[in-house]
Amino acid sequence: MNRWQRPPPDPEVQLLKGELAASEWTFSESGYRSFIFLSGSGSVRSGDGEVPFAAPCLIWLQARRGGSLRANAGSRGVSLSVSEISFARAVGMGPNARAIREALSRPLLVVKLESKQARRLADSVEGILEEGMQDWPGMDDAVRHRLALLLIGAWRLSGPVMREAQPLPRTIMHRFLHAVELHMREHWTIARYAQEVGITAECLNATVRRVTGRSPLAIVHARLTQEAISLLDSSNLPIADIAETLGFHDPAYFSRFFKRQTGRSPNKHRQNSALRSHSGHSFAAWP
Structure with missing residues (x-):
């Protein structure tokens, strides 16, 4: 099986080439898993029981802990693992975004396909794999757009969305x-x-x-603070640039916001982070 995986939140693609023995996936993380089977059969197990499937078909599910999928020997197709963040970025906020999220946020979706439909979806997933393997310029944007096309295709095949x-x-x-x-x-x-x-x-x-x-505003502020800490710790960007990146037009206001959330200013946080990093280096291990 060929596999490509970039650091989260980017997707993971796996080609299923018809193994001689049955294959099984056990889900232990959040996010989404999609399988497009061109041939073969198997079953999906979740808290609601076991659902059999036969190719050609699309399987889309939330990768909840305790769930699993078993593909019988000889099953061919592709698998895609998508994080919550990657899913959100690909869906975007267009006129159909809410309908796509609703359709693909079901615990389990199994759609019987025609061979041409399955091949077209599989080609979309393989396109994501190809982008990652070649490392072409604009790869991240291309992967996001290819994933968006796949999600739209899965949504169209999922049937009417019941609000x-x-x-x-x-x-x-x-x-x-x-x-x-x-x-x-x-x-x-x-x-x-x-x-x-x-x-x-x-x-x-x-x-x-x-x-x-917590309140909704506290959730938003916590997420902004998390992003700010990540940028302060992992980049040399000036505080003003970090503020602008996070949507704060006034660096002074950003500094007050950060101190209110963490108890220290952005500059103080960066200094403490640098000291921790420096103190982590020891000469004791030198020969």
Whole structure:
């Protein structure tokens, strides 16, 4: 099996070449898994039981801990593993984004395909693999756009999306976190996030507090702080550039925000991080 994997949040592609023995995947991480089988058969096991499948078919599922997929000997196709962040970036915020997220956020989707449909989807996944293997200029953008085309194709094949009159708390959180990942640098209001999720601001606030114990604004601020810490620790960018990257037009305001969240200024955090890194180097191991 050929495999390409770049550091998260980029996707992982695996070619399934018809092994002589059965193959099995056990899911232990969050994110999504997709299998396009051109030939063969098998079954998917989850908390809801076991679902058999036969090629040609598309399988799309949330990679929840405890789930697994077994492909019988001789099964051929492709597999794609997608992180939550990569999924969110590929879906984007276009007119069909919400419908795509709803369709592909189901626990399990098994769609019987015609051979041509399966081949077309498999070619889309193999295109992602080819981009990663060649390391061409613009590869990241090409991978994201190829993944977006694949998601649209899977959505079209999934059938009509049934909208929930009253979204479940898990669905609300899922949509909210996707929106935060995409738009935290734009500093949306909570009302704007609620509009994107499809509920009122009051409902969003109540749901997020019930699920996490924190307000929606606290979730957004925590995610911005996490990004700020990552940039401070892993780059030499000036504080003003980091502020601009994160959507703060005033570096002084960014510094006040960061200190309010962490108890120290960005400069102080960077100094402490440099000292920790320096103290981690020891001459004791030298020959």
